[in-house]
Amino acid sequence: MIQSPKIFNIGKINNSNNYSKINVASTYTPTVNFGLKMASPLSCDTVSFSGDARHSAISLSNRVVNKLNIESRKVADNLVRDLESVLLKRNKNSDGSIFRIYGRGKSSKSIREKMVSDGVIKQDTVYNSKENWLKKEGLKSAMTDMVGARIVMNNSSKEAIDSVFDDLITFIKENNIKIIQIENKYPRSGIKDGYVREGSLLNLKEAAEEISNRPVELISEAHPVNYTAVHLLLKLPNKAKYGKNRICELQIMGRALESFKEVEDCCYKVKDGKHLKPMFKPVENVLKILTDNEKNADLITAFKEYTRAAYLKQLDKEKYVSKKLQHGKKFSTAQKNKIDGDYQKYLTIDKFIETSNDLSVNFAELKKHPELDFNNLANLIDSCKARVQNSKKIATNSARIA
Secondary structure, three states: OOOOOOOOOOEEOOOOOOOOOOHHHHHHOOOOOOOOOOOOOOOOOEEOHHHHHHHHHHHOOHHHHHHHHHHHHHHHHHHHHHHHHHHOOHHHHHOOEEEEEEEEEOOHHHHHHHHHHHHOOOOOOOOOOOHHOOHHHHHHHHOOOOEEEEEOOOOOOOOHHHHHHHHHHHHHHHHHEEEEEEEEEEOOOHHHHHOOOOOHHHHHHHHHHHOOOHOOOEEEOOOOOOOOOOEEEEEEEOOOOOOOOOEEEEEEEEEHHHHHHHHHHHHHHHHHHOOOOOHHHHHHHHHHHHHHOOOOOHHHHHHHHHHHHHHHHHHOOOOOOOOHHHHOOOOOOOHHHHHHHHHHOOOHHHHEEEEEEEEOOOHHHHHHHHHHHHHHHHHHHHHHHHHHHHHHHHHHHHHHHH
């Protein structure tokens, strides 16, 4: 009989600096970009190397790391095809409840940086031992987000998520995949405002344990800034299309939240002391003011409250659309376009301050910094990307002329 680990952190808020224990999108270089058209996620974290860390970073040759990147992208593509065959093509999710399924393999640069930032420092779990990090095969299992996939929901109602869970059970049965961990993140207001019922999580856990004949860890907890998603850690079978010793992360979330998350990820990285890619230097410069806790304490506190409110606003948008879809509503093309536009319009600083009832927070400093409005940040990210794309076009045209 399986000795199942207890469920922990149910109903508790994680107040640590790590917003999400498993954060699939935080260091993505997508095969298909994760998220928002105008603000796709950054390709990698950029960290400073110490002497010991540098030695560890170069212990795997460039050739090996590049090969890991190529292999990971192929695995991600195969995983997405397999997910689509079950979740989209053979069942009721073909009704449009699922917006899309896509994945990515971690970039070569991001693999090296993650190996340094986590591999040398974190040695507290079976997947993160230092010995594993310094070997190619061990790295595939130690770096649990080397391969990632995401299911983005048009209909993020609890009923639609239950349907996805049912199909995921079919998926892991047919493909001999093992679920290692289930992590449910929901708003501070409680699990009732998240994507999934507690009973559904327990059912998924029980089914996964029965299929794999091994314990499955379940973490369900309120998130400090109201980020909401379900994360699954999967152990892929040793098949040619997946390779050997592959651990991957699968996220489930709604479209509106996914759109905002990609912008908020930039804020999180800079606040966490990391650098954005050089192309996003203007964004990093704007966000640097959020790193001085001593000088800008009031601003940082107000911005955190603003972030919390912005996540809830996105969830409210999803709930409205999901309720319509649950009742059989068919949206016209014009209505779909309007929804898309609304999902990419975030809560403004002015509207947040106007509607906030929290008298304990001083919003005066936040009001002085309109550049921190999430809409302005998204536009700045978009302009940075456009500038790089234009430079590439100019370079290509110049090469043709030459």
